[in-house]
Amino acid sequence: MDKEEFLLILAELTDRQIMTYELLEDKTRYDVDITLSRLWNTKSYEGIDIILSIVVNLGLKDCYIRIKESVKEDDIDDCRGTRTCTDCRNGQEHSPMND
Incomplete structure (x- = not known):
């Protein structure tokens, strides 16, 4: 399973948990917490959105x-992820020349 698929599965789990008010077992919550900590990467804006949503x-x-x-x-990138520069909008590394 790749990172994107894993994050989408966790996002779906999070949505269902919120809707049903069910709580994860402590061990499962801990495992998800540690795994997402390892996957944190500020170079992937889609990943940032999904991970932040799950964390919150x-x-x-x-x-x-x-x-x-x-x-x-x-x-984090110099533009702070605001996607105001061309590189950030295209998912590339930030270049101050494009601000």
């Missing part, structure tokens, strides 16, 4: 901490 809706603490640390480390 499932309350995943470790992944939240990883995301917060990556922002502090300035591990």
Whole structure:
């Protein structure tokens, strides 16, 4: 299973959990939390959207901490993901020349 498929499955699980108010078992929540922490990558905007949604809706603490640390480390593009530059809109690495 590739990363994109995995994230879509988790997003669907998150949607269902929110709609049914069912809670994940602690062990399952922990496993999802650790796995998403490892998948965090600021170079994929689609991945960022999906992961942030899952983290917020499932309350995943470790992944939240990883995301917060990556922002502090300035591990994000200079445009801060606003997609205002041509490179960021095209999913390429940020080039300050395009601002």
